Amino acid sequence: MKDRLIITITDVHGSKQYNLHQFVRRIVLYFSLFLVALILLGGVSIRLLLSEVKQIQERRDSLIQEYADTLERNEQLRQEIEQKSEELITISDRVEDLEGIIGVQKDEESSGDLSLIERVDLASITGVQKGFVMRLIPNGYPINSNQVSADYGWRIHPILKRREFHTGIDLRAPVGTPVYAAADGVVDFSRSEYNGGYGNLVKIDHSFGFKTFYAHLSKLIVKKGDFVKKGQLIAYSGNTGMSSGPHLHYEIRFLGNHLDPRPFIDWTMKDYTNIFEKETSVKWQSLLTTINNLMEIQAPRSSPAEPR
Incomplete structure (x- = not known):
């Protein structure tokens, strides 16, 4: 009786007793402990998985927002590029008009090699030279009438x-x-x-x-x-x-x-x-040679003096 386990089950019909050996009792105990441990481990694993899923969802939402921000920024940059392109075209047209006004001679072969800045510089130099001449020598109508x-x-x-x-x-x-x-x-x-x-x-x-x-x-x-x-x-x-x-x-x-x-x-x-x-x-x-010489003499004088 020492190594045996007696289990009594009672219901409306009466009581019944079952005798179990001690070995069987240990097996049941170990299985119960294993089942409890498995449940606990499953609960911890599920909690960890839920936490990782939440982090993944948050990261996904963050990436979606970053992607939306990137698309918005790209659209802004595209609009800015289009605007700058239109401004460059307008500036180029105005430089071309300026070249026509001041009479800059255009060389079809070499004009394509000049950047916009170089064209502006050339027009400015030519315009300054011609403007200097036309400021000193009478030109244009002295009155607002061409009749x-x-x-x-x-x-x-x-x-x-x-x-x-x-x-x-x-x-x-x-x-x-x-x-x-x-x-x-x-x-x-x-x-x-x-x-x-x-x-x-x-x-x-x-x-x-x-x-x-x-x-x-x-x-x-x-x-x-x-x-x-x-x-x-x-x-x-x-x-x-x-x-x-x-x-x-x-x-x-x-x-x-x-x-x-x-x-x-x-x-x-x-x-x-x-x-x-x-x-x-x-x-x-x-x-014109004399006037150009005067311009060359005036140029150094117009520059600021070097500090001593």
Whole structure:
């Protein structure tokens, strides 16, 4: 009886007893312990697996968000690239327009090798050189009117009714229209008198022997000795002196000799070289060489001094 186990089962019908050997009892005990351990191990494993699944889900959500952010950033970058591309095209077109305005000669073979920055630099250098020349020598219309009522040359005088040489060009304009200096210079004459038929008259001395006359004015703004810049207001047009109607009489002289103002008023950066062919009384090559030398002299002076 010592090595045996008696199990009693009681129900409504009575009690029953079962005798088990001690070995069987140990087997049942070990199996029960194994089953409990298996359940505990399964619970821990399931908890660990659930934790890993949760981490994987969180990582997946993070990757999905990063992917969405990357797509959004890529879309922003694509839009920025498109915008910059459009800006570069616009800049390139404007540089091309600038090259056309200042008359930069285009070489189809070499122009493709130049970067946009090099083209801008070239246009800037060329523009500065030409702008310097055209600031010193009379060019463009001195008044906002291109209506020529009398050109340069022989004509029948509208008042004297005889054939005379017209030493300038007449630009039709209402009384009081602003008149501007055709180039940098200094006012040599400014007087409100008859002045030999010129009426109210302004004369400006420019560099290298050029001189401009502005006649039949209604009001003078500048005085003798004033320094003026190209485009500066100097007077208002009128109908004074020997004049048959409101207009500006405009003359250009070089070393005291009359020049046809037409090539000068039509002179632009785009048609920069045309005047060299149309006006042959000026030694342009020597003049341009002198101006370029002046630019080279001014360049070092315009740079900041080195610290000592």
